[in-house]
Amino acid sequence: MVQKYGPWTIQERDFKYHNSFINIREDKVLQPDGQPGTYSTVTLKPAVAILPIDSEHRVYLAQQFRYALGQETIEVVSGSLEDNEPPFEAAQREIQEELGIQADEWSKLGVFDLDTSIIHCPVHLFLAKQLTFQEAHQEGTETIKAVRIPFETAVQMVMNSEITHGPSCVLILKARNVLTNSRGISLT
Structure with missing residues (x-):
């Protein structure tokens, strides 16, 4: 899964934890400067x-x-x-x-x-x-x-x-x- 995401490129997405209120994921990315890295996000219910x-x-x-x-x-x-x-x-x-x-x-x-x-x-x-x-x-x-x-x-x-x-x-x-x-x- 390669996906452009603003100036970032998501290469892989790994869902680390999920329940009815919270979702934690870590993406393997290419940063805006082209260097590889990871970016973690937390999504909560609106x-x-x-x-x-x-x-x-x-x-x-x-x-x-x-x-x-x-x-x-x-x-x-x-x-x-x-x-x-x-x-x-x-x-x-x-x-x-x-x-x-x-x-x-x-x-x-x-x-x-x-x-x-x-x-x-x-x-x-x-x-x-x-x-x-x-x-x-x-x-x-x-x-x-x-x-x-x-x-x-x-x-x-x-x-x-x-x-x-x-x-x-x-x-x-x-x-x-x-x-x-x-x-x-x-x-x-």
């Missing part, structure tokens, strides 16, 4: 990240133990898309499952790439407003506690590195830009 905000400019975040970090984190609601699930439907499902929230107004704030050099995992970013609340239906791997805080407190938590989850940081800062620039609204 995901969504959602920031619910209420009429009092308070946001609902998820506090949970994150296995990879070995500690509790605070972040926006997020999760993977199911097979062939549209991002908007996944966003609606995730805020209901994790925090029991439904929203009547949605804004898509773009896509975030975790790490463009070795990871392929687009994360679709959403702002959710006009909220109603029900019982959450968390998965067996989740022990999520809802955290309701003023929006500007969440922004400050990003700036102080108290929120470090990449999609959360980008979504909170994008939401701040959108909310402060639309109709001249001040959140402070």
Whole structure:
């Protein structure tokens, strides 16, 4: 299998590991300079990240133990898309499952790439407003506690590195830009 891939040439592809969430592969390549080499990539299921905000400019975040970090984190609601699930439907499902929230107004704030050099995992970013609340239906791997805080407190938590989850940081800062620039609204 020889395949041109931008300025690279893939000579051979070896899938090292695969499960329902992650795929790791190593390609034998000719680099752009013509030298032989290898390039490894990690592909994760596409995901969504959602920031619910209420009429009092308070946001609902998820506090949970994150296995990879070995500690509790605070972040926006997020999760993977199911097979062939549209991002908007996944966003609606995730805020209901994790925090029991439904929203009547949605804004898509773009896509975030975790790490463009070795990871392929687009994360679709959403702002959710006009909220109603029900019982959450968390998965067996989740022990999520809802955290309701003023929006500007969440922004400050990003700036102080108290929120470090990449999609959360980008979504909170994008939401701040959108909310402060639309109709001249001040959140402070």
